[in-house]
Amino acid sequence: xxxxxxxxxxxxxxxxxxxxxxxxxxxxxxxxxxxxxxxxxxxxxxxxxxxxxxxxxxxxxxxxxxxxxxxxxxxxxxxxxxxxxxxxxxxxxxxxxxxxxxxxxxxxxxxxxxxxxxxxxxxxxxxxxxxxxxxxxxxxxxxxxxxxxxxxxxxxxxxxxxxxxxxxxxxxxxxxxxxxxxxxxxxxxxxxxxxxxxxxxxxxxxxxxxxxxxxxxxxxxxxxxxxxxxxxxxxxxxxxxx
Numbered sequence: 059x060x061x062x063x064x065x066x067x068x069x070x071x072x073x074x075x076x077x078x079x080x081x082x083x084x085x086x087x088x089x090x091x092x093x094x095x096x097x098x099x100x101x102x103x104x105x106x107x108x109x110x111x112x113x114x115x116x117x118x119x120x121x122x123x124x125x126x127x128x129x130x131x132x133x134x135x136x137x138x139x140x141x142x143x144x145x146x147x148x149x150x151x152x153x154x155x156x157x158x159x160x161x162x163x164x165x166x167x168x169x170x171x172x173x174x175x176x177x178x179x180x181x182x183x184x185x186x187x188x189x190x191x192x193x194x195x196x197x198x199x200x201x202x203x204x205x206x207x208x209x210x211x212x213x214x215x216x217x218x219x220x221x222x223x224x225x226x227x228x229x230x231x232x233x234x235x236x237x238x239x240x241x242x243x244x245x246x247x248x249x250x251x252x253x254x255x256x257x258x259x260x261x262x263x264x265x266x267x268x269x270x271x272x273x274x275x276x277x278x279x280x281x282x283x284x285x286x287x288x289x290x291x292x293x294x295x296x297x298x299x300x
Contacts (some may be wrong), residue, residue: 063130066122068092069138071176073156073253077103085113085132085171088159093167097132098124102117104165109135116144116152116180116223128165131272141182144153151192154290161283162207172206194207194262200275201257209282212236213258223251230274232281249274 070089078084083099097276101107109132112119118138125131155176165171179199183192201211212235215221216228220238228236228250236254249270256267257274280287 064122065092065119065127066134068122069201070095070119070121070181071117072113072119073160074115075113081107081173083113084129085162085291087119088163088173089121090170090173093169094159094163096163097121098125098129099132099135102132112137114206115156117141118177121232124141141180142179144180144184144204146187147189147192148183148187150290151196152180152293154196154288156277156286157293158200160285161286161288162203169206172202175202175210190265190268192259197257197268197271197275198260200279201260204278204282207282209278211257211278213254217233222251222254224250224255226251228254230278232278247273247277255287255296 068089068091070087072085073088073094075083076085081101081103083102085099087096087097089093096137099109099113102109102113103108112135117282120136120138122133122135123130124133149168161175168270179195182195186192186195204211205268213222215235217231217235217237220237222275223238227239227241228251229239229247230236230249236249236251239248250266252264253267253270253274256262256264257271262268262271
């Protein structure tokens with residue numbers, strides 16, 4: 059992006075916001091054509107600020123900004139509508155998606171396909187209440203995110219170039235892909251070939267495939283996050299312990 063820019067009518071979602079000085083906010087947004095952006099929302103924390111109620115997560119917006127430098131100035135925001143509010147575990151899942159994008163997406167790097175997938179995933183989270191469907195939606199988004207970042211998974215053939223065998227056992231090695239095992243080794247993270255194939259096809263109807271896909275994606279994301287644990291995962295662990 060040039061040092062000076064002016065953009066209007068840009069589809070976007072708020073990922074995160076933080077107070078800035080007494081009355082303003084720094085808002086991290088995921089925009090369709092410019093990727094993740096940091097914008098200064100002047101006066102957004104004032105009680106009567108018109109923009110205050112618009113800068114909420116998981117709602118489609120059309121925004122405009124102007125300025126120069128790393129943090130530009132938010133000039134306007136309009137609510138588009140059409141996205142039901144998230145609640146309960148769906149809301150927690152939405153925060154998880156946002157945290158992934160905040161940590162893994164570089165700023166000002168457009169990902170239009172991922173933007174569309176994000177919007178679709180929010181719609182699906184709002185529409186479905188069962189845990190199995192939510193887990194499938196999360197795995198599909200995680201896979202799409204890694205693909206967009208250039209870390210696409212090998213799920214139809216192994217590291218040696220051989221087709222994945224549904225009945226075989228594999229371990230997934232970073233930067234190599236699935237490595238076939240002679241048997242299910244106790245000291246390796248084992249995933250069945252059928253689970254790899256189901257993940258590749260986006261089929262999460264099998265509970266075993268769903269569970270192994272969750273473990274695999276958690277390991278892969280932890281690697282690309284540099285071992286940093288996400289706050290949403292910490293909270294979920296604490297809730298499970300309670």
